Amino acid sequence: MYETKKIHEIAERKSDEIAQIQHSIFDLAEYGYEVQKSASYLEELLEKEGFQVERGIGDIETAFVGTYGSGKPVIGILAEYDALPNLSQKAGETKRCPIEGKAYGHACGHSALAAGTVGAAIVAKEYLKETGKTGTVKVFGCPAEETGFGKSFMVKRGCFEGLDMCFTWHPMDHTTLWGRTLAYYKVRFDFKGITAHAGGAPELGRSALDACELMNVGVNYLREHIISSARVHYAYLDAGGEAPNIVQDHASLLYFIRAPKMSDCDAILARVKKIAQGAALMTETDVNIKVFGGLHDNLPNPTASRILSDAFVAEGGPDFTEEDFAIARKFLDLLSPEAKEAAIKAGAKAEGISEEEFAKRPLITSVEAVDDRVMERQYTASTDVGDVSYIVPTTQYSATTSIPGTGLHTWQFAAQVGTSIGDKGSIAVARAIGRACAEVWENPEVVKTAKEELLEATGGEYVSPIPDGVEPGDGM
Numbered sequence: 001m002y003e004t005k006k007i008h009e010i011a012e013r014k015s016d017e018i019a020q021i022q023h024s025i026f027d028l029a030e031y032g033y034e035v036q037k038s039a040s041y042l043e044e045l046l047e048k049e050g051f052q053v054e055r056g057i058g059d060i061e062t063a064f065v066g067t068y069g070s071g072k073p074v075i076g077i078l079a080e081y082d083a084l085p086n087l088s089q090k091a092g093e094t095k096r097c098p099i100e101g102k103a104y105g106h107a108c109g110h111s112a113l114a115a116g117t118v119g120a121a122i123v124a125k126e127y128l129k130e131t132g133k134t135g136t137v138k139v140f141g142c143p144a145e146e147t148g149f150g151k152s153f154m155v156k157r158g159c160f161e162g163l164d165m166c167f168t169w170h171p172m173d174h175t176t177l178w179g180r181t182l183a184y185y186k187v188r189f190d191f192k193g194i195t196a197h198a199g200g201a202p203e204l205g206r207s208a209l210d211a212c213e214l215m216n217v218g219v220n221y222l223r224e225h226i227i228s229s230a231r232v233h234y235a236y237l238d239a240g241g242e243a244p245n246i247v248q249d250h251a252s253l254l255y256f257i258r259a260p261k262m263s264d265c266d267a268i269l270a271r272v273k274k275i276a277q278g279a280a281l282m283t284e285t286d287v288n289i290k291v292f293g294g295l296h297d298n299l300p301n302p303t304a305s306r307i308l309s310d311a312f313v314a315e316g317g318p319d320f321t322e323e324d325f326a327i328a329r330k331f332l333d334l335l336s337p338e339a340k341e342a343a344i345k346a347g348a349k350a351e352g353i354s355e356e357e358f359a360k361r362p363l364i365t366s367v368e369a370v371d372d373r374v375m376e377r378q379y380t381a382s383t384d385v386g387d388v389s390y391i392v393p394t395t396q397y398s399a400t401t402s403i404p405g406t407g408l409h410t411w412q413f414a415a416q417v418g419t420s421i422g423d424k425g426s427i428a429v430a431r432a433i434g435r436a437c438a439e440v441w442e443n444p445e446v447v448k449t450a451k452e453e454l455l456e457a458t459g460g461e462y463v464s465p466i467p468d469g470v471e472p473g474d475g476m
């Protein structure tokens with residue numbers, strides 16, 4: 001019989017170590033593929049824990065895999081540890097307060113993500129060690145989740161082959177299944193024109209900046225005629241210079257195209273390319289179009305999701321203390337009256353308590369279990385976990401690491417996740433994913449069902465969204 005009490009005991013024993021991982025990664029705060037110190041720290045820690053570590057997998061310096069155990073089922077756990085630009089923030093500070101000398105910050109909570117996943121791998125390993133069961137756990141170090149398509153490259157390069165199931169999580173304001181996410185492409189449009197004196201000889205100039213403007217206008221008209229679940233975002237990478245009196249002979253745009261499926265993104269991208277070519281034609285400029293990569297939508301595997309949901313329900317959400325609630329109250333007080341009211345309402349509803357009570361302890365400790373409605377929930381964000389979910393039965397949960405309503409990619413999120421609130425979220429995750437692994441090893445027949453569901457969902461088809469010739473880090 002499956003020794004569930006063991007998981008709880010192990011997680012308890014390892015809780016200080018898990019909290020330490022989260023603070024170490026939070027302080028390192030590195031970006032993209034340049035996460036050498038964070039990767040080394042985790043690799044060395046896993047070796048000390050008895051994992052066999054392979055560094056630089058998929059020909060990516062900062063990607064790794066730590067393996068423990070032998071035989072099937074082989075379970076993968078996906079760790080992330082990259083931070084975000086311009087979002088360095090001191091933990092616990094209720095005002096904008098960058099850490100001196102730090103360019104990046106864990107405003108997406110990947111410090112806790114690393115701690116929860118590596119912690120889960122350690123808990124699962126201890127379970128195998130103490131029970132002598134057959135099974136393998138592999139924890140993958142995946143760099144550059146933020147706009148770098150780290151896992152999409154790792155999938156293309158075969159890093160996840162041989163896995164039977166895969167678990168991961170993401171920090172958020174409550175504990176639930178991370179639903180379907182949008183597929184996405186990242187594309188750069190470089191326009192080249194002819195410069196001239198804008199006052200003296202404007203007729204000789206061909207403006208690359210005009211081409212960008214016309215392209216954006218064209219895409220604005222396109223937005224009405226694409227599926228409403230799609231998103232098309234843009235930014236100017238180069239506006240051609242600062243002098244209005246010089247015709248701009250270079251200008252560049254970066255586009256993100258998101259939609260429920262990669263095939264939707266393909267269809268929209270083809271039309272956006274035509275608009276770019278149209279803009280070039282109108283302005284007699286040239287356009288160079290470069291797709292830097294993309295990622296698939298996330299397909300939560302029903303069997304894997306139910307196993308992880310059951311594990312979360314059984315193990316419980318984060319064990320927040322009065323100290324954690326006191327930190328949370330400080331962040332609740334920062335909100336506008338409307339936002340505060342909405343946060344309290346949402347939290348009280350999730351916890352099944354009065355608004356008054358929730359305002360005193362404003363963190364969601366309960367777990368939302370998976371049902372059909374939760375399985376179908378569509379998020380408008382994107383994640384490279386999606387690519388893994390196309391080739392291995394995969395599921396991702398979220399767990400509470402902030403007060404309700406704190407958006408990811410904000411300094412407020414970084415400030416909260418970096419405290420003991422983030423630690424408690426990570427420990428709850430290590431416990432739940434650890435238990436889910438034990439469940440799969442105890443009932444290996446679930447793998448067959450999960451793989452059948454995956455085949456039904458994808459038809460066995462996976463096309464990498466990474467064009468040939470594009471390398472990790474290109475366009476970052």
Ligand SMILES: [Zn+2]
Binds near residue numbers: 109110145170
């Ligand atoms: Zn993230």
